[in-house]
Amino acid sequence: MTETLSDIGEFGLIDHIHELIRTEGLPNPGVLLGIGDDTASIQPRMGYELLVTCDSLVEGRHYLTDHTTAFDLGRRAMTVNISDIGAMGGTPLYALVSLGLKADTPVSDVKQLYRGFLMELNPFQASIIGGNITKTDEANFIDITLLGEAEKGKIVRRSTAKLDDAILVTGYPGQALAGLLLLLQAENPGELRDHPLIRAYTSPSHRAHEGKAVALSGYAHAMIDTSDGFLADLGHICEESGLGAVLVQENLPLNDSLRRAAETFGQDPHALIMKDSDDYELIITCSKDNVEKIRDVISKVSETSVTEVGQITKAEGKIKLLLPDGEERDLQLTGWDHFKT
Amino acid sequence: MTETLSDIGEFGLIDHIHELIRTEGLPNPGVLLGIGDDTASIQPRMGYELLVTCDSLVEGRHYLTDHTTAFDLGRRAMTVNISDIGAMGGTPLYALVSLGLKADTPVSDVKQLYRGFLMELNPFQASIIGGNITKTDEANFIDITLLGEAEKGKIVRRSTAKLDDAILVTGYPGQALAGLLLLLQAENPGELRDHPLIRAYTSPSHRAHEGKAVALSGYAHAMIDTSDGFLADLGHICEESGLGAVLVQENLPLNDSLRRAAETFGQDPHALIMKDSDDYELIITCSKDNVEKIRDVISKVSETSVTEVGQITKAEGKIKLLLPDGEERDLQLTGWDHFKT
Numbered sequence: 001m002t003e004t005l006s007d008i009g010e011f012g013l014i015d016h017i018h019e020l021i022r023t024e025g026l027p028n029p030g031v032l033l034g035i036g037d038d039t040a041s042i043q044p045r046m047g048y049e050l051l052v053t054c055d056s057l058v059e060g061r062h063y064l065t066d067h068t069t070a071f072d073l074g075r076r077a078m079t080v081n082i083s084d085i086g087a088m089g090g091t092p093l094y095a096l097v098s099l100g101l102k103a104d105t106p107v108s109d110v111k112q113l114y115r116g117f118l119m120e121l122n123p124f125q126a127s128i129i130g131g132n133i134t135k136t137d138e139a140n141f142i143d144i145t146l147l148g149e150a151e152k153g154k155i156v157r158r159s160t161a162k163l164d165d166a167i168l169v170t171g172y173p174g175q176a177l178a179g180l181l182l183l184l185q186a187e188n189p190g191e192l193r194d195h196p197l198i199r200a201y202t203s204p205s206h207r208a209h210e211g212k213a214v215a216l217s218g219y220a221h222a223m224i225d226t227s228d229g230f231l232a233d234l235g236h237i238c239e240e241s242g243l244g245a246v247l248v249q250e251n252l253p254l255n256d257s258l259r260r261a262a263e264t265f266g267q268d269p270h271a272l273i274m275k276d277s278d279d280y281e282l283i284i285t286c287s288k289d290n291v292e293k294i295r296d297v298i299s300k301v302s303e304t305s306v307t308e309v310g311q312i313t314k315a316e317g318k319i320k321l322l323l324p325d326g327e328e329r330d331l332q333l334t335g336w337d338h339f340k341t
Numbered sequence: 342m343t344e345t346l347s348d349i350g351e352f353g354l355i356d357h358i359h360e361l362i363r364t365e366g367l368p369n370p371g372v373l374l375g376i377g378d379d380t381a382s383i384q385p386r387m388g389y390e391l392l393v394t395c396d397s398l399v400e401g402r403h404y405l406t407d408h409t410t411a412f413d414l415g416r417r418a419m420t421v422n423i424s425d426i427g428a429m430g431g432t433p434l435y436a437l438v439s440l441g442l443k444a445d446t447p448v449s450d451v452k453q454l455y456r457g458f459l460m461e462l463n464p465f466q467a468s469i470i471g472g473n474i475t476k477t478d479e480a481n482f483i484d485i486t487l488l489g490e491a492e493k494g495k496i497v498r499r500s501t502a503k504l505d506d507a508i509l510v511t512g513y514p515g516q517a518l519a520g521l522l523l524l525l526q527a528e529n530p531g532e533l534r535d536h537p538l539i540r541a542y543t544s545p546s547h548r549a550h551e552g553k554a555v556a557l558s559g560y561a562h563a564m565i566d567t568s569d570g571f572l573a574d575l576g577h578i579c580e581e582s583g584l585g586a587v588l589v590q591e592n593l594p595l596n597d598s599l600r601r602a603a604e605t606f607g608q609d610p611h612a613l614i615m616k617d618s619d620d621y622e623l624i625i626t627c628s629k630d631n632v633e634k635i636r637d638v639i640s641k642v643s644e645t646s647v648t649e650v651g652q653i654t655k656a657e658g659k660i661k662l663l664l665p666d667g668e669e670r671d672l673q674l675t676g677w678d679h680f681k682t
Contacts (some may be wrong), residue, residue, distance in 0.1 A: 032390055036581070038428040038566060039394040039489070044385035049373055053380040054437045054473050054486060061476055087379040096395045098439075098484045130373050135402055138479035145395060145441045145486035147407050158378050209423070225379060240377070 074116020086208025089215020177277030229276035244315030405498020462601020518618030570617035583655030638658025
């Protein structure tokens with residue numbers, strides 16, 4: 001019979017988790033005191049600022065248990081947070097994991113969840129320094145707080161785009177949305193698990209290495225991750241910079257798998273790129289002179305594509321799409337609103 | 342009609358919260374970048390270590406909506422975390438608040454929740470620098486990560502008690518448990534809201550000022566807060582220090598309201614003191630010579646009582662209770678286990 005949390009109890013589970021972190025995680029020299037006391041303690045480095053973010057995934061809302069594995073879920077929950085640190089140009093260092101778990105959750109699932117966390121943290125020698133576990137009755141939740149560092153004054157904000165900046169985007173936004181749509185309409189989702197679009201949804205990549213390289217280069221004016229969707233996050237840059245944008249439709253990055261998926265759904269593939277999608281790409285703005293320099297900087301740390309898709313304009317908070325026939329269309333800024341859906 | 346989250350949406354709610362924090366919170370000079378970007382950024386101080394903790398409250402498990410107000414709930418959720426920072430001897434500085442909220446939650450409740458957070462943070466000039474809001478279907482949750490600082494090397498751990506140390510406790514543990522029991526057996530709980538034991542449960546105090554004073558004095562060997570209950574947390578000190586303890590029953594701190602409540606329930610009042618109770622008092626161990634010095638240090642920052650209740654022994658992980666007739670009874674170490682209840 002599958003061992004569940006009600007079999008081993010909270011303290012039994014905590015022992016399992018500590019042991020797993022101890023044996024499968026990596027030590028981090030900044031940790032003065034890890035798991036096991038009232039608080040953890042860390043030694044911040046001189047000359048660095050400390051970045052802090054938190055993000056949560058709730059069962060039934062951000063993920064469906066049938067559509068993912070505990071390991072992938074752990075990776076994704078940590079990736080979402082690493083992406084935020086990366087979008088400032090920082091390096092992730094310390095994670096606190098707060099879980100709400102139902103009593104019938106298999107112990108093996110919780111271990112796999114932590115293996116997923118560590119799979120994402122270990123490449124940075126980042127470690128889990130604390131957390132909390134509580135029982136829930138209806139839906140599991142994973143709430144992670146991630147701390148990172150960046151050289152003082154080197155972070156890149158979303159609110160500092162400049163007029164006439166080029167707009168760059170990494171990778172192929174929209175793939176996670178296409179993957180989710182494929183999953184939801186599949187008769188047997190399990191068979192599709194290795195489909196690249198579904199992998200993009202269940203196990204997305206962050207661009208933290210790219211973000212850090214861009215920030216250190218000093219060439220970017222603004223940067224954000226696409227966690228709310230490409231258009232919504234470009235909207236955040238525009239609104240908070242008091243500017244607007246024009247996008248060139250034929251320049252939007254579109255790969256074969258997204259094109260084919262769009263055909264399957266009978267949708268315009270460009271719409272898929274711009275909608276709310278759980279990809280964690282970067283949007284970067286920089287002066288036109290620096291576009292090639294940013295490409296070059298990113299190419300040194302990653303094979304991720306970098307596409308120039310448009311330009312910052314003075315039309316505050318407004319984004320237009322330039323169609324191939326020369327027509328300009330106003331785009332409606334949306335962004336996933338949990339409480340209105 | 343009451344305005345709910347589904348009326349104003351996630352982004353509307355976030356605007357309300359930012360405005361409330363801006364107008365009712367206090368600015369913190371260490372914040373380089375507050376709410377509004379991919380991450381917050383802070384400037385840690387030289388010569389200090391950074392303490393980090395997280396704790397969550399889940400509706401139906403840690404609180405019942407009928408038994409508390411949103412304001413008290415906010416105070417309590419923040420107090421739980423401040424208590425952890427205080428139990429290391431640190432000062433709270435920066436909070437991240439992650440909420441899971443049902444769509445029918447009144448907007449005014451969320452505002453009152455934040456007013457509760459700020460009521461606890463403002464005395465420290467600590468600020469809310471980030472967070473996350475997500476929709477839940479069944480039960481609200483509040484997950485807070487709190488960062489604080491302590492002078493490097495001045496924190497007091499739970500694992501460093503020494504043989505023959507005196508064991509001190511602040512205040513009157515067990516009051517929150519008595520308050521909860523009163524609430525649960527009340528026909529009309531609303532009428533009892535101002536009862537001191539119920540206030541101890543719905544709006545507990547932390548001992549962060551006391552904890553910091555003790556840590557800075559250098560007189561304490563070990564310290565912990567009683568968040569798992571007095572006996573369970575003394576057990577943590579013993580287990581992690583590889584030692585044991587003996588408690589003198591007639592020295593356990595007992596006030597009139599707890600004595601009266603115990604009579605009402607037909608319970609031994611000393612049992613109430615030791616059981617799992619949501620009080621946030623401090624247990625401190627120190628050499629016998631320093632007991633009065635610690636009392637003195639605490640008396641300079643607070644009127645909280647400090648009671649010497651026993652002594653650290655070499656009986657690893659074992660706690661005995663010395664009764665007035667000279668009998669010694671072995672105490673069973675428990676501690677609230679969410680998954681086994």
